[in-house]
Amino acid sequence: MPAVAETLDTVQSVTEGTYKWGFETEIEMDFAPKGLNEDTVRFISAQKKEPEWLLEWRLKAFATWQKMQEPRWPAVKYPPIDYQDAYYYAAPKKKDGPKSLDEVDPELLKTYAKLGIPLKEQAILAGVEGAGDSPAEGGRMPIAVDAVFDSVSVATSYKERLAKDGIIFCAISEAVHEHPELVKQYLGTVVPPGDNFYAALNSAVFTDGSFVYIPKGVRCPMELSTYFRINAKSTGQFERTLIIADEGAVVSYLEGCTAPMRDENQLHAAVVELVALDDSQIKYSTVQNWYPGDAEGRGGIYNFVTKRAQCRGKRSKVSWTQVETGSAITWKYPSCVLLGDDSVGEFYSVAITNNHQQADTGTKMIHVGKRTTSTIVSKGISAGKGQNTYRGLVRVAPTASGARNFTQCDSLLIGDQCGAHTVPYIENRNMSAKVEHEATTSRIAEDQLFYCRQRGLSEEDAVGLIVNGFCREVLKELPMEFAVEAQKLLQISLEGSVG
Amino acid sequence: MLRIEGLTAEVDGKPILKGIDLEVPAGEVHAIMGPNGSGKSTLSYVLAGREGYEVTGGSATLDGVDLLGMEPEERAAAGVFLAFQYPVELPGVGNANFLRTALNAIRRGKGEAELDAMQFLKQARARLKELQMSEDMLKRGVNVGFSGGEKKRNEVLQMALLRPSLAILDETDSGLDIDALKIVADGVNALRAPDFSALVITHYQRLLDYIVPDKVHVLMQGRIVQTGGPELAKQLEASGYASVQAAA
Ligand SMILES: Nc1ncnc2c1ncn2[C@@H]1O[C@H](COP(=O)(O)OP(=O)(O)O)[C@@H](O)[C@H]1O
């Protein structure tokens, strides 16, 4: 994804310990009043001119949320969040669609430029009319980009091209109006509004996110990607993504995220729902680079996210790949509910915690259908005072005859003040199922570092190389463009962790 | 030209090198022989700058440049290469990637332009061919799953690519059959040039049939106790270190 790719190229040489996406953009914004009550929910729904059914849906979710408690079981520590002390809606002030780049709010353009989004995509994202109609130059594989700026999707590129195949890729707020039958049919069916505290909160106040529908038998001709950015102060980001792969459809979707540096903590509570019907495949890749806070642990994003896929169809397949380098706290378990016979779930994860970062992440694989298989490969890297917990559940229902799971959990420690923890839960209720779990914990050995340095590598380059080697099985699952950038990101995240 | 004067060093507070004086003029190859535990690897680590190998006195310079004050990577850029007695495994790190990263790091250190993937591959293939090694070598993880002989060959390949001005080979010949031994020797001989010097640490005279050294030094209990020509190696092979000790 270019948004991440080119940014990284330009930040390779910067100094230690600084977050390169930490700038703030001054753009005229519309805010909802601070705080959270029924009126906030109504305000958001009204801003989006939503149909009555969706407002009702939100209000029900809000009522549910009010009765719920924040989960305390994750192995993360943070002061209580005051949910009344935040904005739940922030949107760039809408102007009439600009005719050329000259008419676009220069601050918005500057933001995209700093994020490294190429000019053509910038034009599309800024809503320049007609900018997305011609294919990319030079035969480069285009990547369709949806950008979510605080609470709203600011634009989606390559829509027309995708529409030719019947593919829908748009902001979910738009889908509510353009494809209400699809949204109504699937929204909240994978992650019900009352699923957990943050999912309920999200269901009540979600503002935008991406919607994807790939019709029967269609292989999506390009990578789809969404770029999330939290810009405004004291603003939570609650995006909602819904991806549906109809029978035989194939799609690869990428997600990238950044936020400005702030001393306060900001909440990001997203919900992602994936639905895979018969013989379809969804590959969902994330490079999460929210602001992690400074070296003393001030500021940073609380990344409390619910991601779940339902493999409803026979032989359907969902693959989650995540590279988690950012956020002060990460709490997420991209999961697969394997309903269809012979369906496949995969989870490939790299999670880095440096300085005071905390991550409690893993997956859930719920085997229901016959001969369902799942693979989990988790690589946790802890440096500084970082705490990294892998938490995974493999549940095999009595119906899941012949189900198989393989889990590989590796932890790498850098320094002696960090921690790595592995918490696997296995619930097997079918005698014919096979569940395997392997776990290792290692340190970067002195002889490995010396070997690399004797060959001319600086200590940091050596650590980067060894860490990338440690993560190789996961990184190779990423789409090409992403993999290279993820490698650099890993290295940047570990700057200052040795020596 | 490597010049070592009065070099003393300790490990864990225990003196290991007890005053080494050694000169390897540019263009020359010297052998160091000595019984196990005499300090040969310690000397190579001290020259390469390994942590935990504490220099307590003396000096070591390469072409007049003080080595001992530099970080290991700076010494590498200055032209020091150590072929490890026990090459280290780097799981998941591709050998080609490792070699290119190393080569470019050293080129950067020398102020030379970095090589892109294609230019690197061209060089690597040429070296592989000279050393009669298979290209598979590039595709595998660094030393992971390599046999002892393959690891040593990988060290020689790295040396050939990085073109050091001082190569230290720490028992690179140990455990090698005669064909592999020749490859190691070819690797060193190919680098022989007026501005290249090498320290070949070995237990066995047979390597020195293929790399004919200009001088042979005997290291015992942290001191060089005898220096001679290639014939000294043969004499040691015949009568053992005890004869030297007696003489020293
Ligand atoms: N890392 C180390 N820790 C403790 N003692 C060491 C270490 N390395 C070497 N020594 C000691 O230093 C002495 C010299 O060892 P070494 O340099 O490996 O000898 P050689 O290579 O000649 O066999 C030995 O007594 C050995 O036990």
Ligand SMILES: [Mg+2]
């Ligand atoms: Mg030794």
